[in-house]
Amino acid sequence: MDREILNRFIELRKKYGPTQRKFGKLLGLSDGSVSRIESGTIVINEKHIKLISGTLGINEEWFKTGKGSMSIDAVPPEEKQLIEAFRKLSPQGRRLSLSFLDDLIEAEIEYEKKMAADEQKFKAMRLKN
Numbered sequence: 001m002d003r004e005i006l007n008r009f010i011e012l013r014k015k016y017g018p019t020q021r022k023f024g025k026l027l028g029l030s031d032g033s034v035s036r037i038e039s040g041t042i043v044i045n046e047k048h049i050k051l052i053s054g055t056l057g058i059n060e061e062w063f064k065t066g067k068g069s070m071s072i073d074a075v076p077p078e079e080k081q082l083i084e085a086f087r088k089l090s091p092q093g094r095r096l097s098l099s100f101l102d103d104l105i106e107a108e109i110e111y112e113k114k115m116a117a118d119e120q121k122f123k124a125m126r127l128k129n
Contacts, residue, residue, distance in 0.1 A: 002044075004066055005044050005049075005063065005064065006037075006038070006040070006044065008062070008063055008066065009037060009038070009044060009052070009063075010038060012052065012056060012058065012063075013034060013038070016056055017034075020034040020035050020038070021034075026055065026056075026087065027051060027052060027055055028051070028055075028090075028091035028094055049063055049064060055083075055086070055087060056087075057071055057072050057080075057083050058070060058071065058072070059071060059072050
């Protein structure tokens with residue numbers, strides 16, 4: 001494991017945890033997972049990086065390389081509110097929320113496609129007249 005990534009993980013745990021148990025709960029990880037990550041038994045992978053970055057609003061580039069700022073810059077208030085609410089959810093609540101958001105995004109995409117198709121039909125009808 002990249003020792004620098006591990007050091008940043010520990011830095012985040014101390015900032016947001018501060019105990020291993022509390023940090024694990026915040027991230028939806030089991031009680032011993034944080035300990036095993038910190039001991040090197042579990043290697044931090046891309047899935048961990050995305051989970052931690054998404055949950056804590058951490059810049060993935062900073063987490064991976066140490067470059068840039070730790071926090072995601074200029075997060076709009078609505079996104080901050082969403083992150084704060086997401087952090088309060090249980091792991092099951094988080095999974096359900098993400099599933100709901102995936103469904104919502106898909107529905108919006110389909111709606112936009114339908115609206116664009118309807119607009120094209122309307123333009124074609126106007127050109128005929």
